[in-house]
Amino acid sequence: MLQIFKSFSTELKFYLVMNTFFSFGGALSGIFQSVFLWKLDKTYSLLARFSLHWSVAIILCFGICAWIARKTSPMITMRLGFICYLITYLIMLFYHANLNEHILLLGFLNGLAMSLYYVGVHLAILDLTTNEQRDKFLYVQGILMTIGGVIAPLLSGIIISQFNGMKGYYVVFTGTCIFFFIAFLTSLKVKGKPVSSKSHFWDVVKKPSPEWKKMYLVMFSDGVVSGVYTTFLITMMTFKVAGGELNLGIYNTFAQLVAVCAFYFLAKLTNQNDRIKIFAVGAICILLSSILISSLPYLISLIIFGIVSPVAMNMINTSMNAMIYESIERDPNYKNKRLDYIIIREIPLGIGRIIGVFIFLALGKYFNLEALLPISFSFFPIIYVVMIPILYLIWKKPLSKSVLQSKEV
Numbered sequence: 001m002l003q004i005f006k007s008f009s010t011e012l013k014f015y016l017v018m019n020t021f022f023s024f025g026g027a028l029s030g031i032f033q034s035v036f037l038w039k040l041d042k043t044y045s046l047l048a049r050f051s052l053h054w055s056v057a058i059i060l061c062f063g064i065c066a067w068i069a070r071k072t073s074p075m076i077t078m079r080l081g082f083i084c085y086l087i088t089y090l091i092m093l094f095y096h097a098n099l100n101e102h103i104l105l106l107g108f109l110n111g112l113a114m115s116l117y118y119v120g121v122h123l124a125i126l127d128l129t130t131n132e133q134r135d136k137f138l139y140v141q142g143i144l145m146t147i148g149g150v151i152a153p154l155l156s157g158i159i160i161s162q163f164n165g166m167k168g169y170y171v172v173f174t175g176t177c178i179f180f181f182i183a184f185l186t187s188l189k190v191k192g193k194p195v196s197s198k199s200h201f202w203d204v205v206k207k208p209s210p211e212w213k214k215m216y217l218v219m220f221s222d223g224v225v226s227g228v229y230t231t232f233l234i235t236m237m238t239f240k241v242a243g244g245e246l247n248l249g250i251y252n253t254f255a256q257l258v259a260v261c262a263f264y265f266l267a268k269l270t271n272q273n274d275r276i277k278i279f280a281v282g283a284i285c286i287l288l289s290s291i292l293i294s295s296l297p298y299l300i301s302l303i304i305f306g307i308v309s310p311v312a313m314n315m316i317n318t319s320m321n322a323m324i325y326e327s328i329e330r331d332p333n334y335k336n337k338r339l340d341y342i343i344i345r346e347i348p349l350g351i352g353r354i355i356g357v358f359i360f361l362a363l364g365k366y367f368n369l370e371a372l373l374p375i376s377f378s379f380f381p382i383i384y385v386v387m388i389p390i391l392y393l394i395w396k397k398p399l400s401k402s403v404l405q406s407k408e409v
Contacts, residue, residue, distance in 0.1 A: 024148030025179025053107020078120025084113035139267035155247020223352020280317030
């Protein structure tokens with residue numbers, strides 16, 4: 001891995017370090033933020049509302065954030081994202097137990113922070129990497145971000161368990177704010193590239209690359225899952241089986257160690273031709289492990305899920321994101337249109353997240369709280385498996401003539 005890291009540019013190295021600090025701060029609170037919100041009402045409705053609010057906020061804010069990126073630079077929006085994330089946690093610290101009365105504000109600010117941050121992230125990955133090295137870069141980034149995730153959940157679990165009530169959560173949220181600020185300072189070393197001040201939004205809507213047009217369904221489907229399953233269902237299911245914050249922290253430390261090993265081998269062994277195979281293996285594994293822990297919520301199932309899920313989710317996300325980035329690059333004029341592609345990506349993704357939340361709320365009307373968690377936890381990963389033939393049909397067909405001509409040029 002060290003050799004791969006050395007092959008990156010200095011700017012790309014600082015970018016990776018910046019995201020390592022950011023991910024460590026996020027890992028301190030990430031899994032426990034869901035538990036914290038759940039403890040405020042002891043149902044899943046507050047978590048679902050929070051997810052719904054930030055999903056809607058992303059759709060509303062992403063275009064504005066892209067406009068800011070045009071007027072300044074994508075790295076400026078990323079830094080503003082760090083600040084908004086920090087403010088989000090400060091709000092949680094300020095309102096304490098009354099946070100459920102301000103869940104709309106919290107969700108909106110979280111959505112704004114995500115919009116600002118991911119405008120910068122997607123453009124940085126497109127600008128700082130090539131299609132040939134992107135898979136390895138994404139896996140190396142995953143290793144560095146996961147290393148922080150190894151220590152952070154255990155540390156948070158220990159801290160929370162040492163305090164009565166919610167005081168431990170407030171200590172952890174304060175630590176998150178500190179690391180977000182360090183990430184902001186590190187980002188000053190990454191300049192990035194400016195984007196065209198001219199918008200090509202409607203041009204991309206009307207005449208995108210053929211592969212991009214077909215990826216709309218994939219992005220929508222990913223949104224349906226990510227709006228609920230990866231946002232809070234994984235945390236709540238593992239919390240229920242683990243039984244307590246300290247055990248949850250220990251579990252996540254174990255899971256992240258597995259993920260680091262998986263990232264290492266995937267970074268060395270994979271290439272762009274294996275993306276669909278890797279996605280398929282990840283999708284099937286996450287479905288089977290989700291059904292197992294839902295049906296048999298015991299320690300052995302938690303251990304198996306802890307081994308399988310971090311590897312499977314990373315295989316899914318890395319492969320899918322790499323295919324999305326490549327579909328952007330299939331446009332001969334993508335360098336001028338890349339920001340518009342990123343904006344449009346959030347539309348099917350955001351709609352999917354909202355639909356996912358409504359599906360979860362609808363399931364809540366037919367099942368009691370005890371049955372809702374395992375049933376929904378088994379249901380949503382099915383969507384990943386359904387995506388396998390869709391991705392195959394998109395990427396296993398011969399390249400279009402326009403793509404072949406652009407490559408010859």
